[in-house]
């Protein structure tokens with residue numbers, strides 16, 4: 001399969017079971033969103049990967065990875081705000097105020113030791129968090 005180089009997220013070796021890889025996408029409405037890649041212990045030589053939008057299901061404006069990697073506990077993503085746990089493989093909340101709710105999944109594909117976004121509804125934008133200061137910078141009221 002030939003992969004679209006513009007949709008390459010990261011090298012496969014950069015995805016770990018300890019934390020998350022944060023990146024930006026746009027959705028079908030051209031809205032900027034954050035997503036995280038995470039690896040799960042599969043027992044095989046290659047880990048299973050999962051990809052989720054980076055928003056808690058308790059308060060959906062709250063980011064699980066706040067820019068330095070989401071905390072992981074035994075294969076679960078932890079939302080530090082109120083302690084919700086999400087199974088990193090299935091995305092289901094196993095404990096916390098949104099127990100039973102699911103993170104929104106994005107489709108990714110591994111090819112040639114790299115991970116590509118292959119979800120028809122999302123387009124890869126770049127690595128790292130959304131820069132929330134972008135709008136502030138362009139409308140700065142700071143007087144010199």
Ligand code: FES
Nearest residue numbers: 056058079082084
């Ligand atoms: S915002 Fe994530 S647990 Fe409350």
